[in-house]
Amino acid sequence: MEPLRSHRPRQLTLSTPKAGVLVPLVETEEVGVLLTVRAAHLNSHPGEVAFPGGMWEREDQNLAETALRETHEELNLPPSRIQVLGSLSTGLSKAGVQVFPYVGWVEHLDDCRASPDEIADWFVVPWAFFAQTEPELIPVHRHGTDFQIPHYHYQGRHIWGLTAMILLELINLVEGTDWPLPAFTPRDDDFSV
Numbered sequence: 001m002e003p004l005r006s007h008r009p010r011q012l013t014l015s016t017p018k019a020g021v022l023v024p025l026v027e028t029e030e031v032g033v034l035l036t037v038r039a040a041h042l043n044s045h046p047g048e049v050a051f052p053g054g055m056w057e058r059e060d061q062n063l064a065e066t067a068l069r070e071t072h073e074e075l076n077l078p079p080s081r082i083q084v085l086g087s088l089s090t091g092l093s094k095a096g097v098q099v100f101p102y103v104g105w106v107e108h109l110d111d112c113r114a115s116p117d118e119i120a121d122w123f124v125v126p127w128a129f130f131a132q133t134e135p136e137l138i139p140v141h142r143h144g145t146d147f148q149i150p151h152y153h154y155q156g157r158h159i160w161g162l163t164a165m166i167l168l169e170l171i172n173l174v175e176g177t178d179w180p181l182p183a184f185t186p187r188d189d190d191f192s193v
Contacts, residue, residue, distance in 0.1 A: 010089040016096050020066030021053025022082070023103045023166060025127070032124040033167065034106065035159065036074065039120045047120070049159045051101065051166070052077075063100040071104075074119050081107040088169050091162045094142070101166045125154050130167055131175045137182075147182050 024034040040047050054070035056063055064087070068079040088101040114122050135150035138160065150168050151160040159167070168181055 005086055011100075016092075016098055018056045018063060018066075018098045018100060019054055019093075020056060020060075020063035020070065020100050020102065021051040021166070022067040022071045023051055023088070023101055023170060024071065024077070024082070024106045025085075025103065026106045026109055026124055028109070028124060031127040033127060033130065034075075034109070034112075034122060034124050035157075035163070036114070036119045037121040037123075037157075039116065039118055048161075048163075049157055050163050052119075053099070053101075055097070064102045067100070067102045068104075074115050075122060076111050076113050076115070077106060077109075083107075088166055088173075091165055093162055099162060099166075103170060123155075123157070125159070129154060130171050131177075134179050135164055135168060137180065148180070149182060150179075 026032055026034050034052075035049050036052055038048050038050055052071040052074045053067050054073075056066045057069075060066040060069060064084055065079075068082060068084075071077050071082065072079060082104040085103045085105055088103065091099040091101065093099055109124075112122065114120065130152070133152060135152050137148035138151050140147055140149050149161055150164040151158065152164055152167070153159075165182060168179060171177060172179060172181060
C-alpha cells in the first residue's frame with residue numbers, strides 16, 4: 001500500500017453536501033475488501049453494494065472521522081481497530097453528494113455485524129479478484145454528458161457506480177494497472193489537486 005501514502009487525490013470543489021466512506025481492507029485467509037449491501041428500506045441506494053460510510057455531521061472533526069464513525073455504526077467496527085492508510089479522489093454520487101473515500105486497514109472482523117437499520121449484509125471480496133479482473137464498462141448519460149461506469153460481477157453481486165470507481169482508482173494505484181478510470185464528474189474544472 002506504499003503508493004497510497006504518496007498519492008495526491010483529486011478533490012472536488014463544489015458546495016454540495018459531503019460524505020465520508022471507508023474502503024476497509026481486511027485479512028481473512030488473504031487480503032480482501034469489505035463491502036456492504038445497503039438495507040432495502042433505505043431511501044438512497046437501497047439494496048446496492050457500497051462501502052460503509054455516510055453524511056458528514058457537525059460533531060465530526062473531518063471526513064475521515066465521518067467514515068470511521070459510520071463504519072462503527074453500520075458494522076460495529078470501532079475506530080480503534082482501523083488504521084487509516086490514505087485517501088482517494090473525491091467522487092460525486094448520483095444524488096449530488098461529494099464522497100470522500102479513505103482506505104483503512106481493519107485489524108480483525110471478530111465483532112463485525114451489520115446494523116439492520118442500515119445494512120442488510122456484508123461480505124469480503126479477495127483483493128486478487130479486483131487486481132486480476134478488468135471491470136466491464138457500462139455507458140451512462142447523465143447531466144448532458146455521456147461516460148462509462150465500471151461494473152464488477154462477484155458471486156452474484158453487482159459492484160458498480162461510484163463504489164467500483166473508487167475500487168478502480170485504488171487497484172490502479174496499488175497494482176500499477178492502467179484500466180480506464182471514468183471522470184467522477186462531467187467537468188474537470190470542478191477538481192483541485
